[in-house]
Amino acid sequence: MKRMPAWVLALAACFCGASWAGISYQDVRDGYHASDAVVLDRAGRTVQRLRADFRERRGDWVALQDISPALQRAVILSEDRRFHDHAGVDWTAVWSAAWGNLVSGGRRGASTLSMQLLGFIDDQYRRGPGGRGIMQKLGQAYAALELEAEWSKSQILEAYLNLAAFRGELVGVDALARALFRKAPSGLETREAALAAVLLRGPNAPQAVLVRRACGLLAEMGSPEECSGLGDFVQLTLDHRPARWADGAGLAPHFARLALNGAGAAGPGARIATTLDADLQRHALAVIERNLLALGDANVSDAALVVLDNETGGVLAYVGSSGDLSGAAQVDHARALRQAGSTLKPFLYALAIEQERLTAVSLLDDGPLDLPTGNGLYIPQNYDKRFSGWVSVRGALGSSLNIPAVRALMMVTPEAFARRLAALGLPLDRSGDYYGYSLALGSADVSLLSLTNAYRALARGGVHSEPRYVVDGAGAAGSRRVAAEGAAWIVGDILADRQARARTFGFDSPLSTPFWTAVKTGTSKDMRDNWCVGWSSRYTVGVWVGNSTGVSMREVSGVSGAGPVWHEIMAYLHRHEASVQPPAPAAVRPAQVVFQDGLEPARKDYFLGDTAITQVRLARAQGAEGAAPLRIAAPADGTILALDPDIPLARQRSVFSVSGPGRGRADGLAWRVDGRLVGRGDRLEWQPEPGTHRVQLIDEHGRLRDEVGIQVRAGGR
Template structure:
């Protein structure tokens, strides 16, 4: 209780002057209970999912700690009883001022010269609502006290007793930064106000007069209050429990499912933003990713991110920016961070080649060693398994993620044309011209974000139609037809976060701007998108590289692609079914390499768990107009005859290669004048050079530096030695059919 300032003893006539002033003192307009409740702002801001369920709370006001407004019926009856016993025993009898208590306080002042106490809960509430009525340094002047009493009586005229108690408990400061009963119950005892025990209630009531008192003082006062309230209390128990009050308050967020989304948007205390996220899918995606990262902990994998998209509307249903329990940089948003794409861009390369009629799914590409002169030196791409398959169809090359055929395809299509297609698909970071990226763009040397990746694959799922993603309820809707995701969305403000990458097709880093086009628009031929999807769903063709037993095999139809960046720094797995697109990345935010982890073993298991637990989508996408299926054979028979999809006008029943018997024999690898650089950090067994002959007659052999090596009928694996070398292809009579000179530089690893 505060002191009333009084000079000397209070004369008897003071009571008359006091009452006269009380009746005549002007008072500010009394706010209604609803006005106070509406104006209340917790120190937290809240993120809601599409069903208006809270999925994340974030503290944004550091001046005080307040949680959501607590209705009176959700407050422990023990606390109400203890509060009234300590602060206002005649609360239900008076009309704002307890005249009996006030008379006692005045009599005490007359006898001792100091007026102390006498404030009812309503008077204390009046001071909470009007800063001009609050005590300064624990003291109030007479006029200030009179205005406080007048305000209390005005409140009692328009408020119910229950409303007064409810507002008081939500506004009062208890201890330190804790304001209101919700934050106090959570911060001191880790529970809701409804769960407070009698002992805890007594301690809270004892705190109010002296919020910063020590544990001993609080427990003594609580013991006295308990006796007044008629509680059966053990003062020793109160002493022990009071020690917890001296500990720093600790409030654990009730729900924290989307920290990276919350950090982008939540700024103002009490604000509520509705997202397109689904709480159930958000939780499942995070759990699946955490489990996989735990399984990979022994392989130096600490971080991961995941997205789930609704194909029809572009709504982001799950957004997991980081989930690694061992992460050293958990605040980094892995959804927006840029990493090397690896093989994940190949579907768009082959889609462009199909669209331009350069290739069909049955066209044959050469998966054999390739050396390209570039501005940076000789470029020698390798396959994931460091093996070569020879002649393969486009279907096999894409499904098996073979690198050499992809490089041959980008040479055919053009790097700049490929870059332009990627820009159309939302890969906004590719701002240099094609020469900067070179042929390595086909193998994913560019840096992209998981957000961009997911929406590009969603474009494949939508038959080549591109549209922006939606993360907030007020983002412009996309019209791909009927919505498939739950459709409960309320108002929210658009993203004004200063730094994150834009949603593909949406707002950029310069602040709010209009979506350039929220209407879906075509960036890829529908037939080409369908054929690419059919290849990515082909488990048999995929088995050439990954085998039949792999985590890309889902319960229902799906199309999926994996990717691994240079030195195993990034793993991707991105795929879709008719309703959803799921994208997963694993790696390390610091950029260090994982140990023997690929897209199949790294990101794919989490991807499989997420997509298999989505609502079933049994339908296989129907072929669009302009796509024809017919049986095709390859000659020579490098692959069995099969039913294949073609764009109308490109169909054929036979893919016939030139007769090798009439092609001159030659050395295909290594090429003339090539320079092979050894890397001391790579084990020698992983730096073999394959010697390959084309159209070599039966009985021909390789000769290196005058030494016969082996038959030229199949590739010969040679461990390179530094120096200049000459490789010859010899016929059955020992005659030289072809010869090349090449160099090996550097020191092999150990």
């Protein structure tokens, strides 16, 4: 066949202003990127693909040797049957198309794969809305000759299959194979290859047209028997288009979004190295599925899990939902807000011990308690509806008794406790007075991620930092001390004490491990949520079990629902390494303690500074102060008062009152504001003065018993 002289094509290229840019195969390969960001675990293994470009759906670049030979053959037969024989322009096809268009008035094309590829890699050859003019076609043909002089046939075919649009948003063979045929590009068989090839000719052609064209191509490929049932096959295949990415890892969809946000400007094609451990993630998914199924008819369908590295804050495992078992698998339950239950008690006792209001051996009355509030009486109950009488802080926290926790909060005050929880990163959006004394029992809503990270602060001796999702080589950035190291250590020692929790949980429960761990469970009102959160020497693990709809479970508590999952994950983490209790900080002092009348067995316990004692007894004598400390009940530390401009200043008052043994004293107690005596007695009405003040309570011996800070705002005066 006589070829058109190259000078004619070159002249045409000059007339149309086009010139081949000389783009190399390697430039095209290096400039390609998938529409997804790929999330990798700490070892570089893919754990999730996450869509980052919603204009087109592109997979990874696939080498020619990894593309089905059947697809290669089908595309060449359909689009450019003399591909291996021409040098970029198929003149036989050109003359045939020209004659056919002239005689029949059709619009048959003759573009080779090389000419089509030019439109993918160079905008000047891209087909416009009105098609290509004759001069642009001639320029494209000349450029195709130059392209074939620089690229090999294999490179041209590989690039074409990776850049061609097949149907809808699907671009490239990887997206086509995984989203449409649910397999890797290497596995496409003859029928699938024929359908893919005819999609190139008409990406959005009607189903009947695709079936007719595919059947014709199958006959050319020597497989006419594949036309049997082809219509059903095409319909089923096209229905796969909206489906999720086939053959993707899909291990951590919720974590992947956090990682993508944490990676900043990561976009399409980005490969994000994260802190996740793919092996641990797979194990966690299997453990959650197995334990939820084991709960049978307990009406439980959802769970979430977070594993953190204590030192760095790296997220090692993150399960946002129970997948197919969940009625809301797309919801990230690890970040959903749920009622905390008893999981907040460790932070309460740590604050009380830090303030030296309590020690691990202080006795609290686990008896009936009625507290007047703005909404009526608050009457807390224990989980088992029974009372234990006098119990030490160690026993109260270890066995998760409710009433002693409320008594502890009366000393600390809800406002101070709420500030501590917020400092630990828990998402409290109201003041302590809003929650009231129910805050001791976990009436606030928290997320599993924030709660687990708050427990990690206890594991680090009271030092808080944010969790890390991506690998950046840095340690726990932004660390700050939130709680006293000694108080955090003592609380950890209590939560690791099997004897302390035996009253409620017994000695043989999922909370017991053959290595050192500190752990706490929680169950919210009406069994809507249950939790198990704890730490070892290296890891902090948090588990939530419940229902996305918020409906109650049936007889499922933290120790029976979340506890077994927590236990299995901890066992997996320490299958090859031990966990031992961290050494006590210098501020912690041990002492052998004896309890009066055998209230509790004698034991060695731990104290902050000079709070250590060797004997614990109840003060029963007439006039004795009793076990409760003398404290300021009102105002709470940090209270902000505002003067009302519509009420005469002389008529406005703030009430000072005491709790504990000070109630009933007429003149024995004194009140000072900023060092100035303002009155006496267990109750005082003080006229507020604008400014910041220190309120002090002085006993009859002139000793300072308690002090709080308040602020009085002028209120427009």
